[in-house]
Amino acid sequence: MSALSKSLRVCFEILNELYTAVGAGVLVIGLTAASLVFAFSRDKQRITANKKKVVIITGCDSGIGFSLAQHAAECGFTVIATFLSLDSKGSKEIKRLYGGYIIQIQLNITDSTSIRNAVQTLEHYLSKNPGYSLHALVNNAGVMVFGEFEWQTEKLIKHQIDVNFLGTLKLTNAFCCLLRHHKGRVITVSSHCALANLPGISIYGATKAALSSWSDGLRVEMAKYGVQILTFIPGSFATESNIMGRQLQNVQEMHDNFTAEQHHFYSDYFKRYNIYLSFITPPSEPQKIQDENLYKVFEGTLLDKYPDAVYKHEPLRYKLYHMLFKYSPVVLRDYFITKFMQMPEYTPNTSTDDDFEDLSCDGN
Structure with missing residues (x-):
């Protein structure tokens, strides 16, 4: 019985999370749609330019x-x-x-x-x-x-x-x-x-x-x-x-x-x-x-x-x-x-490695 209760509790928690997620998704979609309607309904309004x-x-x-x-x-x-x-x-x-x-x-x-x-x-x-x-x-x-x-x-x-x-x-x-x-x-x-x-x-x-x-x-x-x-x-x-x-x-x-x-x-x-x-x-x-x-x-x-x-x-x-x-x-x-x-491609210097070994990265 205890194992069954635990399983039921887990199922309930999963369903609750799904319900919450779906509800949040619907809310987000609703708010987004409302925002778009609001934006498009007002974007034609313009002020008039003048010297003042x-x-x-x-x-x-x-x-x-x-x-x-x-x-x-x-x-x-x-x-x-x-x-x-x-x-x-x-x-x-x-x-x-x-x-x-x-x-x-x-x-x-x-x-x-x-x-x-x-x-x-x-x-x-x-x-x-x-x-x-x-x-x-x-x-x-x-x-x-x-x-x-x-x-x-x-x-x-x-x-x-x-x-x-x-x-x-x-x-x-x-x-x-x-x-x-x-x-x-x-x-x-x-x-x-x-x-x-x-x-x-x-x-x-x-x-x-x-x-x-x-x-x-x-x-x-x-x-x-x-x-x-x-x-x-x-x-x-x-x-x-x-x-x-x-x-x-x-x-x-x-x-x-x-x-x-x-x-x-x-x-x-x-x-x-x-x-x-x-x-x-x-x-x-x-x-x-x-x-x-x-x-x-x-x-x-x-x-x-x-x-x-x-x-x-x-x-x-x-x-x-x-x-x-x-x-x-x-x-x-x-x-x-x-x-x-579309910049020029880098091609490695053809000088020998021995030449490079004489050079230090700190400028010396």
């Missing part, structure tokens, strides 16, 4: 920032475009095209004084224009160094972290008071690299993944204050921006800081790798990106009354590959990433 809504965009010297500043102005917003240098080609071109219609300020997001000056400039502008409000802060400024992790010096790694991640955090923190007061939104430009990091830009990808994670936490924190936090993934425009403008100097720094062992080990591979990259040349003059779908997605970040957490623009090739990256086993994923990047 101010949008500040960082990193407008070239590429994405240069293009988004122009498009936001064309939508009808008052745009404050920030430039690392007001003498940059991008700054001069926007001034030629738009005059004072796009307000220009100098901003280095790694410099606390520069950030403070930018906040004070916006505060002064809003006080002189009653009824105007801070609608959006667009965190776009960023840098990228292309090169394998071992090649990148501490200086190059630190610069990417300081600009892409810490600088963005410092700037957003400084604008929090204004964002809360005006119930604005923060739009942070991320990258597909945040979804699947890639060889050659592992540091850059790590900073973008950090930004996406930070945005997830910040979104919940700021929602109760009426501040909306979202991420914008625009796709790859390396050949239409200046994000690789310093690549030659970066390559030289990597090469100059190689140990004797690294020079020996990488040798021809390092040379072929960077010759390949040399064909990815930035434009000689800043130019607005010609991609209607890019701007359509960006408009959603500015105009959707109830914005999504993430807005993503991607060509079909990106969509296909990133789907494969997400759902493939690791071995296949790594293969697809290699095919996606």
Whole structure:
């Protein structure tokens, strides 16, 4: 009888667990369906752009920032475009095209004084224009160094972290008071690299993944204050921006800081790798990106009354590959990433092992 009772108790516990699991599954499905219905029922609601809504965009010297500043102005917003240098080609071109219609300020997001000056400039502008409000802060400024992790010096790694991640955090923190007061939104430009990091830009990808994670936490924190936090993934425009403008100097720094062992080990591979990259040349003059779908997605970040957490623009090739990256086993994923990047293959140095034994890994 005791054995029977024990068996019945075990059966009851199993049935109870199954019932609980099924119930939880039904609950999750129900909540997900309700969330989707709610999302789709409200996503058509849009606000109207006008001059009293101010949008500040960082990193407008070239590429994405240069293009988004122009498009936001064309939508009808008052745009404050920030430039690392007001003498940059991008700054001069926007001034030629738009005059004072796009307000220009100098901003280095790694410099606390520069950030403070930018906040004070916006505060002064809003006080002189009653009824105007801070609608959006667009965190776009960023840098990228292309090169394998071992090649990148501490200086190059630190610069990417300081600009892409810490600088963005410092700037957003400084604008929090204004964002809360005006119930604005923060739009942070991320990258597909945040979804699947890639060889050659592992540091850059790590900073973008950090930004996406930070945005997830910040979104919940700021929602109760009426501040909306979202991420914008625009796709790859390396050949239409200046994000690789310093690549030659970066390559030289990597090469100059190689140990004797690294020079020996990488040798021809390092040379072929960077010759390949040399064909990815930035434009000689800043130019607005010609991609209607890019701007359509960006408009959603500015105009959707109830914005999504993430807005993503991607060509079909990106969509296909990133789907494969997400759902493939690791071995296949790594293969697809290699095919996606299409970088030169590594071939071992043909020098003798005796030559290598004379070299130390610590550079001596």
